[in-house]
Amino acid sequence: DAGVTQSPTHLIKTRGQQVTLRCSPISGHKSVSWYQQVLGQGPQFIFQYYEKEERGRGNFPDRFSARQFPNYSSELNVNALLLGDSALYLCASSLLGGTGELFFGEGSRLTVL
Amino acid sequence: TQLLEQSPQFLSIQEGENLTVYCNSSSVFSSLQWYRQEPGEGPVLLVTVVTGGEVKKLKRLTFQFGDARKDSSLHITAAQPGDTGLYLCAGGDTNAGKSTFGDGTTLTVKP
Numbered sequence: 302d303a304g305v306t307q308s309p310t311h312l313i314k315t316r317g318q319q320v321t322l323r324c325s326p327i328s329g330h331k332s333v334s335w336y337q338q339v340l341g342q343g344p345q346f347i348f349q350y351y352e353k354e355e356r357g358r359g360n361f362p363d364r365f366s367a368r369q370f371p372n373y374s375s376e377l378n379v380n381a382l383l384l385g386d387s388a389l390y391l392c393a394s395s396l397l398g399g400t401g402e403l404f405f406g407e408g409s410r411l412t413v414l
Numbered sequence: 415t416q417l418l419e420q421s422p423q424f425l426s427i428q429e430g431e432n433l434t435v436y437c438n439s440s441s442v443f444s445s446l447q448w449y450r451q452e453p454g455e456g457p458v459l460l461v462t463v464v465t466g467g468e469v470k471k472l473k474r475l476t477f478q479f480g481d482a483r484k485d486s487s488l489h490i491t492a493a494q495p496g497d498t499g500l501y502l503c504a505g506g507d508t509n510a511g512k513s514t515f516g517d518g519t520t521l522t523v524k525p
Contacts, residue, residue: 305456334512343418343502343515344457357512391456401445401506401513405456 303328305406307392313412314382322377322409326394332356333375334403335367336391344391350375351397379411387413417441418503418516426522430492435519437503438485445506446486447513448477450499457502493523 306325314320326333332351336344346359350369369375373394379386389410393403421436437446445464449457461470463479463486470477474497476489490497500520504513 336515341517343504343517346512346514349512393456401504402447402459402462403449403457403504403513404459405449407454407456410454 305392305394305404307390307406307409309409310407311410311412313414315414316382316384318382318413319378319380320382320411322379322390322392322411323374324377324392324394324406325374326392327404330394330396330404331373332395332397333369333373334393334395335375335377336393337361338389338391338408340388347377382413384413387411418505418514420501420503420516420519422519423517424520424522426524427493429494429523429525431523432489432491433493433521434487434489435501435521436485436487437516439505440484441505442483443505444483446479446483447504447506448486448488449502449504451502451518452499457500462506490521493521495523495525497521498523 308323334349335347338344347361348367349357353369364380367377389408391408393405395403418439447462448460451457461477466481466483468479474491478487500518502518504515
């Protein structure tokens with residue numbers, strides 16, 4: 302079975318631009334979460350979606366938004382990019398009601414210049 | 415706010431040595447996960463511990479969950495260069511999807 306897939310793997314943007322990151326979860330997983338990982342730190346929770354509804358949101362500004370589609374794939378959007386948004390964006394899928402186990406994709410490396 | 419503190423932040427050892435890394439919190443978690451992450455990749459789940467005092471073994475890796483479910487340790491026996499990576503602990507949420515991560519321990523095993 303395919304794992305979590307993310308696209309694009311790498312991208313470079315300039316300040317003020319917008320970016321859309323995409324994620325397909327493991328087959329059968331209905332929950333998708335997004336995390337931001339800055340170099341030297343652990344992943345920070347951004348959003349969780351389950352059955353197309355937002356179930357949780359981390360401490361991120363409104364420039365960050367996400368959605369989940371009927372096939373459980375998800376998009377993360379970031380508007381008005383700042384230099385500090387440069388990070389590895391990780392998507393994780395999971396089984397809601399489980400013990401918190403997350404299965405991550407390889408991430409999208411965003412560089413903002 | 416639940417926080418997880420991991421120590422040491424960096425660890426460099428020779429092949430064949432043993433090591434222990436720690437994950438501590440002031441909060442109780444319903445479960446705790448350990449992940450290993452290699453540069454440029456996403457974290458990979460190693461183990462989940464749920465019960466206070468639980469010990470799990472995965473080949474040369476031994477994971478322990480504290481009795482109060484606030485802390486955990488990872489012990490590696492006879493470390494190998496392939497064990498090199500960032501070891502992250504995370505407190506799980508019973509609703510799944512939301513985990514609180516520590517900043518990790520970067521392990522380097524030199525041949």
